[in-house]
Amino acid sequence: MYRRSFKDTKSSLGSPNPNFSKPMVALRFLRALSLVRCSGPGARSPSYRARGIRRAAYACMAASAGPRRAWSRALLRKIRRRPGRGLRRPRAVIRRRRPVGGGDPLEVALRRLVPGGGCMEYCRLLEEAADYVKCLAMQVRLMQTIVDSASHVNSID
Amino acid sequence: MDMHEKDQCHSLKSEDNLEYSNPGNSSFLLPNNPSIRSVSGNSSVTIGQANQSGPFSSSSIPMDDPFSIGFWNQSTKPTDLDLCKNNSPACSNPVNGNSSLNVEWNSSDSFSIGGTLLQAANLSHFPADKAFAGRPARLSCFTNSSIDGMMSPFSLAQSASLCANATLGDESGAQIEKNKEHKNNFDGVVVSSDHPSSCIALGAVKRKRNTEDMPLDQAQEASHVSREMEENLEFEQNAEPNSPSVVTDKPRGKQVKDSNESLKDEFIHIRARRGQATNSHSLAERVRREKINERMKLLQDLVPGKAVMLDEIINYVQSLQQQVEFLSMKLAAINPRLGIDIDSVLSKYLLQSYNGTSGAMAFPSSSVHPPVHTSQQGLVQAGLQVMANPPDSLGRSMNIQLAAVHEYKESKMQVSNSWEEGLQGVMQMAYSNNVNLNARGL
Numbered sequence: 366m367y368r369r370s371f372k373d374t375k376s377s378l379g380s381p382n383p384n385f386s387k388p389m390v391a392l393r394f395l396r397a398l399s400l401v402r403c404s405g406p407g408a409r410s411p412s413y414r415a416r417g418i419r420r421a422a423y424a425c426m427a428a429s430a431g432p433r434r435a436w437s438r439a440l441l442r443k444i445r446r447r448p449g450r451g452l453r454r455p456r457a458v459i460r461r462r463r464p465v466g467g468g469d470p471l472e473v474a475l476r477r478l479v480p481g482g483g484c485m486e487y488c489r490l491l492e493e494a495a496d497y498v499k500c501l502a503m504q505v506r507l508m509q510t511i512v513d514s515a516s517h518v519n520s521i522d
Numbered sequence: 523m524d525m526h527e528k529d530q531c532h533s534l535k536s537e538d539n540l541e542y543s544n545p546g547n548s549s550f551l552l553p554n555n556p557s558i559r560s561v562s563g564n565s566s567v568t569i570g571q572a573n574q575s576g577p578f579s580s581s582s583i584p585m586d587d588p589f590s591i592g593f594w595n596q597s598t599k600p601t602d603l604d605l606c607k608n609n610s611p612a613c614s615n616p617v618n619g620n621s622s623l624n625v626e627w628n629s630s631d632s633f634s635i636g637g638t639l640l641q642a643a644n645l646s647h648f649p650a651d652k653a654f655a656g657r658p659a660r661l662s663c664f665t666n667s668s669i670d671g672m673m674s675p676f677s678l679a680q681s682a683s684l685c686a687n688a689t690l691g692d693e694s695g696a697q698i699e700k701n702k703e704h705k706n707n708f709d710g711v712v713v714s715s716d717h718p719s720s721c722i723a724l725g726a727v728k729r730k731r732n733t734e735d736m737p738l739d740q741a742q743e744a745s746h747v748s749r750e751m752e753e754n755l756e757f758e759q760n761a762e763p764n765s766p767s768v769v770t771d772k773p774r775g776k777q778v779k780d781s782n783e784s785l786k787d788e789f790i791h792i793r794a795r796r797g798q799a800t801n802s803h804s805l806a807e808r809v810r811r812e813k814i815n816e817r818m819k820l821l822q823d824l825v826p827g828k829a830v831m832l833d834e835i836i837n838y839v840q841s842l843q844q845q846v847e848f849l850s851m852k853l854a855a856i857n858p859r860l861g862i863d864i865d866s867v868l869s870k871y872l873l874q875s876y877n878g879t880s881g882a883m884a885f886p887s888s889s890v891h892p893p894v895h896t897s898q899q900g901l902v903q904a905g906l907q908v909m910a911n912p913p914d915s916l917g918r919s920m921n922i923q924l925a926a927v928h929e930y931k932e933s934k935m936q937v938s939n940s941w942e943e944g945l946q947g948v949m950q951m952a953y954s955n956n957v958n959l960n961a962r963g964l
Contacts, residue, residue: 415853415854508853
């Protein structure tokens with residue numbers, strides 16, 4: 366279901382802008398949200414739904430960030446990998462271009478935080494981290510807004 | 523020097539915001555004195571200088587011959603504009619889509635330094651014959667040595683002063699002073715930051731960012747830089763103290779090329795960075811360090827509050843991720859009752875927008891809200907937009923729903939961000955749809 370949600374989102378909304386556009390993320394996320402919930406609200410526990418929503422959030426974020434970003438690619442790969450697809454890309458992605466010596470604990474921690482951070486050089490890592498932080502912050506703001514408006518609507522009724 | 527480097531990094535960050543003027547055409551080689559004066563007035567490295575010589579050197583690396591020869595040959599003629607025109611298309615080509623780089627050529631002084639030095643060399647002061655005579659001689663020497671060496675702003679200045687000094691049969695005192703002044707200024711330019719390498723590094727950085735290339739390019743450019751540096755230092759060593767005030771310590775032990783022997787007497791003394799090795803390795807490292815510093819600054823700018831260490835950045839990222847988790851849990855708890863209709867509404871809405879003529883339909887919130895700062899009016903306009911387009915049944919239903927939403931408007935709060943307003947508008951639509959449909963369903 367989550368796969369479907371993500372794929373549908375991507376196909377229907379077209380290719381994302383290379384620039385990060387907020388309305389794209391918002392609509393995409395809302396779409397994904399609705400798809401997450403359509404599995405049957407009563408059938409699933411809130412925690413299950415929460416996980417699905419989180420996954421959808423990351424997927425939307427990565428999808429709207431564009432495939433040019435290493436972290437978005439890695440994030441999508443991580444999200445899609447869960448169903449255990451048999452289909453592997455014919456061209457081998459060269460992972461572990463430079464395995465980290467792990468001298469700096471800060472750097473190691475950053476690599477763990479940023480998706481796809483294990484294979485990058487340090488300055489590339491910093492660049493990706495900056496972009497990731499930006500998108501994350503936007504995603505958080507988006508979700509906060511949704512929650513606020515949802516609670517507001519709920520309080521009205 | 524560090525400050526300047528950081529400034530360079532900053533400027534790199536903000537390169538998109540630089541005002542774009544016509545690159546190189548008019549002010550590249552100004553025959554006027556104002557540019558000269560501006561050079562002399564500018565004793566400290568400015569950001570623009572670094573940026574300019576960056577693209578200059580970086581663009582020069584791929585294309586040496588046409589630029590150099592054309593440059594030098596044409597510079598002797600009073601038609602500077604032609605030179606500029608030859609320069610800008612030639613130079614702009616190898617630079618990968620860096621219009622910003624070309625632009626920055628114009629916007630500040632370091633380019634004009636080379637240009638004005640050239641002019642000081644020949645245009646207004648010397649008879650053209652001498653300039654013509656002197657130039658090709660120097661040119662040949664330079665081409666022998668290395669074309670890369672020619673291309674650096676160093677070598678430009680050097681060659682300019684070379685020509686200037688060489689062709690001077692009789693230097694006026696004012697002329698000498700002017701040259702020295704330029705040299706000094708250029709020295710100031712060069713010295714105060716790691717100029718050529720940083721310029722090239724910055725150019726490399728810019729190119730990197732645009733093309734996302736491998737570090738091989740860096741190494742190549744670093745090696746280019748190192749060659750240039752070596753040659754510049756060679757020049758320094760060979761030079762007779764022409765401007766005694768500027769002589770400083772130069773690293774010894776560089777090999778001298780024979781072609782440069784004849785140029786001993788007329789070199790500019792350029793201060794190398796004190797205690798800095800000019801290996802290709804260290805240069806590349808310096809490039810890399812600057813890159814890293816620049817990225818760190820980017821990161822620190824993104825993180826709210828003071829983030830001196832990477833530690834705080836990591837904490838911030840972790841907190842953001844935790845917030846995502848928390849909000850997702852909250853969303854899961856708070857919205858069990860949203861039905862499938864949102865999906866259909868949204869998808870069809872979007873499909874309509876994509877099929878329809880006005881792309882603004884897709885994001886009525888985003889397109890409408892910026893001029894309007896109340897969610898209510900935005901919704902009205904969104905509704906108007908919807909009604910304007912040929913309505914199918916869905917469209918009509920959406921219009922109806924929008925009208926229904928209108929009733930909710932008064933209760934909605936004002937949000938500062940326009941896009942959040944838009945989001946709220948969309949949310950209101952969705953919720954109103956849901957409410958209506960639920961009401962109808964029940």
